[in-house]
Amino acid sequence: MSNKQDNKDSYIQMFKQMVRIRAFEEQANQLYLSAKMPGLTHMYVGQEAVAVGICEALTPTDKITSTHRGHGHCVAKGADFKHMFCELLGKLEGYCRGKGGSMHIADQANGNLGANAIVGGSAGIATGAALTAKQLGTKDVAVCFFGDGALGQGLLYETMNMAALWKLPVIYACENNLYGEYTKVEEMAAGELMGRAKGFGIESFEVDGQDVLAVNNLTQELVERARKGDGPFFMLLNTYRYHGHHVGDINREYYRSKDEEKLWRSERDPIKNFSDMLIKKKISSADELKVIEQEIEKDAEEAVNYALEAPWPDVSEVDMHVFASN
Amino acid sequence: MREITFGAAVNEAIAEEMRLDNRIILLGEDVAEAGTPFKVLSGLVEEFGADRIIDTPISEPGFTGIAVGAAMTGLRPIVDLMFGDFLFLIMDQLCNQAAKTHYMSGGKLSVPMVVRTNMGATRRSAAQHSQSLHALVAHIPGLKVAMPSSAYEAKGLMKTAIRDNNPVVIFEDKLMYNDKAGVPEEEYLINFGEANILKAGTDISLIATSSMVQQAQLAAKSLAERNISAEVIDPRTIAPLDEDTLINSVKKTSHAIVIDEGHQNYGVTAEIAARISEKAFYYLDAPVQRLGAMDVPIPFSPALEDLTVPTAQQIHDRAVMMLEGKI
Numbered sequence: 001m002s003n004k005q006d007n008k009d010s011y012i013q014m015f016k017q018m019v020r021i022r023a024f025e026e027q028a029n030q031l032y033l034s035a036k037m038p039g040l041t042h043m044y045v046g047q048e049a050v051a052v053g054i055c056e057a058l059t060p061t062d063k064i065t066s067t068h069r070g071h072g073h074c075v076a077k078g079a080d081f082k083h084m085f086c087e088l089l090g091k092l093e094g095y096c097r098g099k100g101g102s103m104h105i106a107d108q109a110n111g112n113l114g115a116n117a118i119v120g121g122s123a124g125i126a127t128g129a130a131l132t133a134k135q136l137g138t139k140d141v142a143v144c145f146f147g148d149g150a151l152g153q154g155l156l157y158e159t160m161n162m163a164a165l166w167k168l169p170v171i172y173a174c175e176n177n178l179y180g181e182y183t184k185v186e187e188m189a190a191g192e193l194m195g196r197a198k199g200f201g202i203e204s205f206e207v208d209g210q211d212v213l214a215v216n217n218l219t220q221e222l223v224e225r226a227r228k229g230d231g232p233f234f235m236l237l238n239t240y241r242y243h244g245h246h247v248g249d250i251n252r253e254y255y256r257s258k259d260e261e262k263l264w265r266s267e268r269d270p271i272k273n274f275s276d277m278l279i280k281k282k283i284s285s286a287d288e289l290k291v292i293e294q295e296i297e298k299d300a301e302e303a304v305n306y307a308l309e310a311p312w313p314d315v316s317e318v319d320m321h322v323f324a325s326n
Numbered sequence: 327m328r329e330i331t332f333g334a335a336v337n338e339a340i341a342e343e344m345r346l347d348n349r350i351i352l353l354g355e356d357v358a359e360a361g362t363p364f365k366v367l368s369g370l371v372e373e374f375g376a377d378r379i380i381d382t383p384i385s386e387p388g389f390t391g392i393a394v395g396a397a398m399t400g401l402r403p404i405v406d407l408m409f410g411d412f413l414f415l416i417m418d419q420l421c422n423q424a425a426k427t428h429y430m431s432g433g434k435l436s437v438p439m440v441v442r443t444n445m446g447a448t449r450r451s452a453a454q455h456s457q458s459l460h461a462l463v464a465h466i467p468g469l470k471v472a473m474p475s476s477a478y479e480a481k482g483l484m485k486t487a488i489r490d491n492n493p494v495v496i497f498e499d500k501l502m503y504n505d506k507a508g509v510p511e512e513e514y515l516i517n518f519g520e521a522n523i524l525k526a527g528t529d530i531s532l533i534a535t536s537s538m539v540q541q542a543q544l545a546a547k548s549l550a551e552r553n554i555s556a557e558v559i560d561p562r563t564i565a566p567l568d569e570d571t572l573i574n575s576v577k578k579t580s581h582a583i584v585i586d587e588g589h590q591n592y593g594v595t596a597e598i599a600a601r602i603s604e605k606a607f608y609y610l611d612a613p614v615q616r617l618g619a620m621d622v623p624i625p626f627s628p629a630l631e632d633l634t635v636p637t638a639q640q641i642h643d644r645a646v647m648m649l650e651g652k653i
Contacts, residue, residue: 063399097432104430113398114431118422124391125423131392132399135351135377142395155419158388165383321429322467324436324491 008283012292014056014212015278018048018271019293021072023300024081025243028071028088028102032247036308038090041102043243044072049270050175050237051076053215054143057223063111063129063142065122068103069241070115073145078110081303091310098313099321111140119180120146120153123172127159130170130231141226142170149180151189151196160232164200169226171219172197172234175209177241182255197234209239210270213277240264327508333366335477335509336442336498339484340367340404342513344374347402350488353380353389354406362406364444364503386412390419390441397439397493398427404488407443410497411457416441424493425468438491442484445473446499446537446587447624447635456624456631458536458587461594463495464565470494470518471565475539477507479562482516490518499537499587519566523575527557530581530645533572533598535561537635538585538617544638549645556645564594572598573605580611581648585636590618612648617641 055076087094106114126144361368393403445458474480534542595616617636
């Protein structure tokens with residue numbers, strides 16, 4: 001390691017961002033359980049290394065599109081807790097003035113073009129963002145996050161085909177968390193997951209989605225190549241969601257076992273494994289990491305309290321922003 | 327004034343705007359060298375190159391979605407949807423994505439995009455290439471819908487659509503592409519939400535869209551021979567709708583027929599008739615009449631297809647019955 005300090009900074013940053021996602025989600029889950037959240041939401045806990053490993057390889061002008069399970073991507077791309085919690089609670093100070101909510105949260109200032117409540121629905125948007133980058137010569141890259149469930153959607157394959165034909169700087173990041181809603185991936189996806197993008201001549205890579213460094217190293221390489229016009233690329237990130245499909249999906253044994261959940265949590269937790277590595281390699285100490293965690297948990301709690309007290313949108317907002325002004 | 331065809335007017339509008347703004351791209355099936363099956367876009371790829379006039383695979387949802395993303399990030403795409411019937415293929419990208427992005431993002435993101443497509447039966451193209459589906463699109467908040475009724479209208483409305491910062495769907499009548507009309511050499515735009523009174527009249531308001539404007543004009547002529555003075559109004563855009571002009575006309579004439587080539591059930595004729603009933607009810611001397619496409623899939627056989635679309639004769643007959651107090 002020639003630049004040990006740089007690496008340390010980026011490692012700590014990745015650790016922080018993963019902890020931030022988990023702290024955010026634990027608070028969001030509590031908001032639901034205590035009936036303080038309108039509607040429901042989908043937890044990203046367990047998949048933190050995917051969002052962070054990828055987004056830490058991007059610049060703020062690089063674009064991402066996200067999913068119904070999108071809080072992790074939003075945090076990882078640079079969003080702040082207060083505006084996010086306000087959005088989850090439908091408050092005026094939310095990123096979308098409370099009009100989008102959990103499933104549509106967007107943060108265009110940081111290049112997040114939005115979560116999307118249609119499975120696979122953002123494949124066109126991400127690919128279109130890459131077309132813009134190519135057309136205007138911005139050198140930006142677009143990352144399309146989607147889950148294994150989206151492998152059933154035709155839109156994904158239509159846009160992959162065009163991205164390959166036109167050599168667009170887009171990375172299709174498939175987060176395989178093993179279940180589409182309440183059904184195992186192998187019951188819904190025939191053949192080879194990796195073969196799908198390869199069929200279009202798109203270079204495809206499989207990576208351990210619980211290993212933030214592996215994800216980050218691969219993404220850095222692909223982003224650099226995409227900027228030079230070598231794109232598009234496909235990444236299959238093997239991961240796991242600790243919670244149910246959504247916060248109300250409590251009894252899950254009919255589709256996955258408690259033993260399986262326990263195994264992922266105890267053996268493959270992306271934050272625990274990464275912090276163990278940081279301590280073992282003396283990049284950081286257990287105490288140092290503990291302080292970081294406590295600070296972040298405090299931030300999250302403060303942001304929740306802020307959002308709970310924040311004002312609702314005025315009724316005049318209801319028909320505002322249907323159309324953009326000319 | 328020079329006369330050019332409807333198709334040439336669309337072509338001119340797109341070319342003029344593309345010269346002014348290099349963020350405009352056009353994408354769709356066979357739009358480049360082929361210039362579309364209707365040859366409306368011929369010559370554009372030669373002037374603007376294949377980077378801006380982009381031939382896509384036959385993937386309507388895919389290239390519409392790509393246009394949405396491109397529009398959100400700084401381009402101003404025109405999507406060429408070869409047949410209006412293919413709207414059903416792109417509904418998610420148009421109605422769930424493009425239409426809602428500005429609102430769902432609290433005004434932070436916008437989708438300046440045009441979908442140019444077509445409508446109209448009687449080309450013997452059967453049920454999947456003959457529909458007029460504009461009412462479906464106009465139902466969705468966040469989308470604008472333009473319906474040009476002549477070459478002049480086609481050029482002015484297309485230029486306005488391209489400059490709009492919202493998703494606009496523009497429906498062209500396939501049968502009109504070779505119809506000529508006076509189109510000025512100098513630049514002009516036609517504002518959305520401003521209806522056009524093609525002929526002033528005092529006895530009955532004929533409110534007609536797109537392909538039905540010509541039929542209404544023919545009916546107005548034959549009605550004049552019976553000393554019936556018909557006012558012919560083209561809303562030009564059905565979203566936004568210039569309700570004031572329509573209501574004021576009906577307040578004056580006390581009779582109204584609404585004519586539109588979409589299916590009559592739950593369609594544009596229903597919407598406009600309802601608004602007249604709500605806002606000019608006490609001025610009416612007879613119930614508002616509607617003439618839309620029959621509520622059947624468009625049949626192939628010419629003997630059947632021609633029955634499905636309203637005609638000038640039907641408009642004439644209905645107007646006479648209304649004014650004679652038979653309705």
